[in-house]
Amino acid sequence: xxxxxxxxxxxxxxxxxxxxxxxxxxxxxxxxxxxxxxxxxxxxxxxxxxxxxxxxxxxxxxxxxxxxxxxxxxxxxxxxxxxxxxxxxxxxxxxxxxxxxxxxxxxxxxxxxxxxxxxxxxxxxxxxxxxxxxxxxxxxxxxxxxxxxxxxxxxxxxxxxxxxxxxxxxxxxxxxxxxxxxxxxxxxxxxxxxxxxxxxxxxxxxxxxxxxxxxxxxxxxxxxxxxxxxxxxxxxxxxx
Amino acid sequence: xxxxxxxxxxxxxxxxxxxxxxxxxxxxxxxxxxxxxxxxxxxxxxxxxxxxxxxxxxxxxxxxxxxxxxxxxxxxxxxxxxxxxxxxxxxxxxxxxxxxxxxxxxx
Numbered sequence: 001x002x003x004x005x006x007x008x009x010x011x012x013x014x015x016x017x018x019x020x021x022x023x024x025x026x027x028x029x030x031x032x033x034x035x036x037x038x039x040x041x042x043x044x045x046x047x048x049x050x051x052x053x054x055x056x057x058x059x060x061x062x063x064x065x066x067x068x069x070x071x072x073x074x075x076x077x078x079x080x081x082x083x084x085x086x087x088x089x090x091x092x093x094x095x096x097x098x099x100x101x102x103x104x105x106x107x108x109x110x111x112x113x114x115x116x117x118x119x120x121x122x123x124x125x126x127x128x129x130x131x132x133x134x135x136x137x138x139x140x141x142x143x144x145x146x147x148x149x150x151x152x153x154x155x156x157x158x159x160x161x162x163x164x165x166x167x168x169x170x171x172x173x174x175x176x177x178x179x180x181x182x183x184x185x186x187x188x189x190x191x192x193x194x195x196x197x198x199x200x201x202x203x204x205x206x207x208x209x210x211x212x213x214x215x216x217x218x219x220x221x222x223x224x225x226x227x228x229x230x231x232x233x234x235x236x237x238x239x240x
Numbered sequence: 241x242x243x244x245x246x247x248x249x250x251x252x253x254x255x256x257x258x259x260x261x262x263x264x265x266x267x268x269x270x271x272x273x274x275x276x277x278x279x280x281x282x283x284x285x286x287x288x289x290x291x292x293x294x295x296x297x298x299x300x301x302x303x304x305x306x307x308x309x310x311x312x313x314x315x316x317x318x319x320x321x322x323x324x325x326x327x328x329x330x331x332x333x334x335x336x337x338x339x340x341x342x343x344x345x346x347x
Contacts, residue, residue: 176323195294217287
């Protein structure tokens with residue numbers, strides 16, 4: 001076996017825990033999308049083309065709630081903007097890769113694929129980095145798409161699933177993703193601000209309340225960061 | 241069948257997501273992020289996710305229901321608390337699902 005193939009295989013092996021961990025979410029996504037009234041083809045298209053877990057879950061909510069197209073796109077933009085940081089991190093590594101491979105790398109640049117690749121770069125350096133990434137990302141992507149299809153099939157076959165409260169799966173997942181970050185005062189204030197605005201603005205049309213709440217939450221975070229920096233700068237001056 | 245609007249929504253989401261991910265990888269070093277943008281990005285996940293969760297948890301179906309008998313509210317709190325304590329997302333979701341299911345059966 002060539003070293004390139006070995007690298008691809010070890011990529012697939014390293015991402016296996018994340019493949020297993022995200023499989024339930026792929027199934028829930030497919031089922032939930034269909035139960036919310038989206039055609040199974042739309043659930044598949046979201047996993048095949050967009051391939052971004054949290055944005056896909058929110059899209060169910062927005063698409064079935066009659067959100068306007070710009071709101072859907074803007075929400076996707078805000079939620080996925082962090083991926084630009086991953087893109088910037090990988091830029092020096094991928095500089096000499098041919099354009100089609102760089103584009104494919106970008107297409108698969110999820111939190112999970114980035115996390116596994118980043119660890120590899122730190123432990124093993126850049127040797128066979130591309131085949132390693134392709135091996136891990138291809139495995140992760142194929143698994144996500146396949147289990148979405150199975151979830152969508154389930155949702156289609158068992159029409160009563162929506163009544164079971166599958167919509168709860170999404171908010172439980174989001175709550176579990178946010179909670180561990182609420183350990184210092186700034187994120188707690190961001191959450192309180194975003195949560196209250198979201199409630200008071202929830203009646204706005206086209207789900208505009210969501211964008212408004214997110215923007216005010218981020219603004220609160222920026223203001224608190226700014227204040228802390230000024231306070232620490234001031235205390236440095238005092239100490240001198 | 242899928243409507244044109246639905247296709248437009250999904251293809252637009254694809255374009256937005258791909259352009260973000262391709263930004264530096266494909267368009268190279270000409271791009272620079274102002275430090276203020278990088279710093280504010282750190283707050284985006286908490287702000288967006290909380291903004292989605294809160295209305296759905298306290299008012300499932302649009303009707304405010306701040307009570308111990310609201311399975312969405314209790315389930316969300318359970319998921320959040322377990323994840324906050326342990327950092328295990330999947331365990332938190334599974335356990336909160338059980339709580340949610342039991343409450344759905346009870347109330």
